[in-house]
Amino acid sequence: MFNNSKFTKPTWLSISWLGLMLFLAVFGSLLPFKSWKFVYEDDLGVVPFSPGHILGTDNNGYDLLASLIAGTRMSIFIAVTAVSLGGLIGSALGITAAFVRGKVDTVMSTLFNVGLAVPNLVLALALVSVLATNVDINQSVPTWRRVMVLIVSLTIVLIPILGRIARGATLSWSGRDFVTAARSMGMRDRQIIMKHIVPNVLPALIAVAFLAVGVVIIAEASLSILGVGIPDGASWGGMIARGRNDLEYSPHVLYIPVIFLAITVISTNQIGEVLRSKLDSREAKV
Amino acid sequence: MSKFNFWLQRAAQVIIVLLIVTFGASLLLRLIPVDLATILIPNGSESEREILRNEIGLNKGPIGYYLQWLGDFVQGDLGKIYFSGGTETVSDHLAKAMPRSLLLMAYTQVFALSVAIPLGVISAYRAGRRTDRIISNILFVMASIPGFAIALILIIVVGVKLAWLPTLGYATYSEGIWEHFKHMLMPVLSLSFGLIATYTRLLRADMIASLREDYVTMAMSKGLSDRRILWKHVFRPSSITLFTSAALSMGGLIGGAIVIESIFATYGVGFEIFAAIAGRQYISLQSCVAVISLFYVFFNLVVDIGSGFVDPRTRDRRANV
Numbered sequence: 001m002f003n004n005s006k007f008t009k010p011t012w013l014s015i016s017w018l019g020l021m022l023f024l025a026v027f028g029s030l031l032p033f034k035s036w037k038f039v040y041e042d043d044l045g046v047v048p049f050s051p052g053h054i055l056g057t058d059n060n061g062y063d064l065l066a067s068l069i070a071g072t073r074m075s076i077f078i079a080v081t082a083v084s085l086g087g088l089i090g091s092a093l094g095i096t097a098a099f100v101r102g103k104v105d106t107v108m109s110t111l112f113n114v115g116l117a118v119p120n121l122v123l124a125l126a127l128v129s130v131l132a133t134n135v136d137i138n139q140s141v142p143t144w145r146r147v148m149v150l151i152v153s154l155t156i157v158l159i160p161i162l163g164r165i166a167r168g169a170t171l172s173w174s175g176r177d178f179v180t181a182a183r184s185m186g187m188r189d190r191q192i193i194m195k196h197i198v199p200n201v202l203p204a205l206i207a208v209a210f211l212a213v214g215v216v217i218i219a220e221a222s223l224s225i226l227g228v229g230i231p232d233g234a235s236w237g238g239m240i241a242r243g244r245n246d247l248e249y250s251p252h253v254l255y256i257p258v259i260f261l262a263i264t265v266i267s268t269n270q271i272g273e274v275l276r277s278k279l280d281s282r283e284a285k286v
Numbered sequence: 287m288s289k290f291n292f293w294l295q296r297a298a299q300v301i302i303v304l305l306i307v308t309f310g311a312s313l314l315l316r317l318i319p320v321d322l323a324t325i326l327i328p329n330g331s332e333s334e335r336e337i338l339r340n341e342i343g344l345n346k347g348p349i350g351y352y353l354q355w356l357g358d359f360v361q362g363d364l365g366k367i368y369f370s371g372g373t374e375t376v377s378d379h380l381a382k383a384m385p386r387s388l389l390l391m392a393y394t395q396v397f398a399l400s401v402a403i404p405l406g407v408i409s410a411y412r413a414g415r416r417t418d419r420i421i422s423n424i425l426f427v428m429a430s431i432p433g434f435a436i437a438l439i440l441i442i443v444v445g446v447k448l449a450w451l452p453t454l455g456y457a458t459y460s461e462g463i464w465e466h467f468k469h470m471l472m473p474v475l476s477l478s479f480g481l482i483a484t485y486t487r488l489l490r491a492d493m494i495a496s497l498r499e500d501y502v503t504m505a506m507s508k509g510l511s512d513r514r515i516l517w518k519h520v521f522r523p524s525s526i527t528l529f530t531s532a533a534l535s536m537g538g539l540i541g542g543a544i545v546i547e548s549i550f551a552t553y554g555v556g557f558e559i560f561a562a563i564a565g566r567q568y569i570s571l572q573s574c575v576a577v578i579s580l581f582y583v584f585f586n587l588v589v590d591i592g593s594g595f596v597d598p599r600t601r602d603r604r605a606n607v
Binding site: 110214218225255266269 | 299302303304306307310311314315317318320325426427429430431432434435438439441442446537538540541542544545548549559560563564566568571575578579582583
């Protein structure tokens with residue numbers, strides 16, 4: 001399914017953009033920039049494309065390019081970790097439930113339905129706000145704990161979504177003849193799952209995982225705008241939240257992270273859609 | 287299985303799901319490593335906290351606390367907002383906020399559908415041609431831009447630069463219908479962008495499939511006009527999918543509305559949740575989450591039953607699963 005000969009131009013653009021984002025996320029700290037927390041006291045609210053500040057600075061004197069690189073690392077890290085964890089746990093539960101059937105499946109489906117009964121963002125919001133509670137209201141929660149809480153909450157939100165997709169895909173595959181054949185040849189359940197079910201279910205999950213990365217990036221930004229995400233502008237959502245404060249005089253502080261976030265989400269959606277349509281055409285041939 | 291038994295089973299499932307959701311929410315509150323009474327009234331004295339603990343059953347253990355909360359909830363007592371001395375109840379707040387949120391969602395759905403239906407019909411009619419390709423590409427980008435980004439850009443351009451619309455607040459009908467819609471326009475636009483894209487793509491795909499049906503060829507051979515075939519023979523069966531998915535997108539809409547409501551300060555349910563979190567009024571948060579899930583799950587159930595009545599095929603298909 002991943003033969004790359006038929007990718008169109010927008011798909012290549014999306015792949016390169018995501019590649020660039022991954023590069024910034026992994027190697028951003030090695031680039032020759034000052035820390036994003038460095039305050040340029042003489043350059044407050046500089047517009048983009050100024051000498052020394054390609055993307056300008058905000059009204060506090062933070063360089064926006066440096067902030068963006070730090071934000072990319074945080075947003076991509078949260079999104080990739082949450083989707084991988086949610087995908088692993090969700091698909092393990094979903095595949096097992098659909099393969100074993102019976103009571104296990106009933107319980108698992110009910111639990112998935114419980115997760116899906118609360119709208120995504122409401123669930124994430126409730127989990128994040130409760131898990132990141134401090135005794136003293138004036139004492140701020142350390143950033144690493146906020147990141148952990150965000151990842152855990154978003155993972156919990158993703159498990160039923162991805163789990164249900166894995167369950168549905170497994171149900172349609174486990175009834176096929178080759179599974180019956182493998183079973184009649186005395187293959188163990190675990191082997192059947194690893195050799196026959198997982199390779200068939202995986203492509204669909206990967207396609208959905210790309211879409212999920214976009215969803216998680218937006219969710220993280222939404223939580224930051226609501227004030228329960230990453231504080232101080234260390235992520236794209238945090239930058240957007242901070243940019244809201246000086247909308248009137250330096251709107252570029254808001255535009256730049258919004259544009260980065262939107263292009264990234266467009267790219268993940270494009271790749272997810274392409275993978276899904278390739279999958280559908282493969283399914284049609286079977 | 288008889289039809290009645292089938293729906294009875296569905297209703298039982300829904301109730302079990304809701305019980306687990308609400309129990310999970312109250313368990314989550316009890317898992318906080320901090321004393322809940324201290325969080326609810328940070329400036330109160332120890333005796334006041336003790337009264338509060340007795341009042342809401344914090345000293346009863348998780349199951350006792352849940353049962354007391356559930357009993358109160360069923361009787362319409364959703365707890366209080368203790369921040370302001372415990373005089374305001376959550377149900378009063380929600381009674382004020384609910385209609386606003388429901389109006390916002392109703393406007394959003396109506397607006398999104400009234401844009402998406404013509405677009406979907408045109409692009410299905412011109413499938414694969416230039417008009418269709420342009421619409422599809424624009425919609426793909428629209429679907430990917432989050433609502434809050436559109437909201438913030440609208441605020442900069444329409445609210446601040448052009449100063450055409452108010453950027454904050456809400457106006458009731460009694461303050462003038464024109465004022466009301468002026469306050470609602472930007473929130474509705476920001477919420478409906480993504481929905482328009484979803485609905486149009488769905489309608490397009492469904493209508494293209496319907497266009498291949500034999501009865502369409504039959505209608506064409508009878509010499510009916512394209513317009514009549516499109517709307518009467520193709521749009522009508524395809525619209526069921528569209529309206530079902532419109533109803534099912536309510537969950538995402540509620541989530542999106544929290545952010546949009548807090549950006550525009552429209553004081554709806556979403557804003558209520560935001561305020562509960564900001565003021566650490568977790569009892570209010572627990573009740574709001576319960577109300578939203580209740581609303582959402584029953585809405586889905588009604589849609590399920592409704593679409594079964596409108597289109598018997600879906601009913602049979604579901605019954606077989």
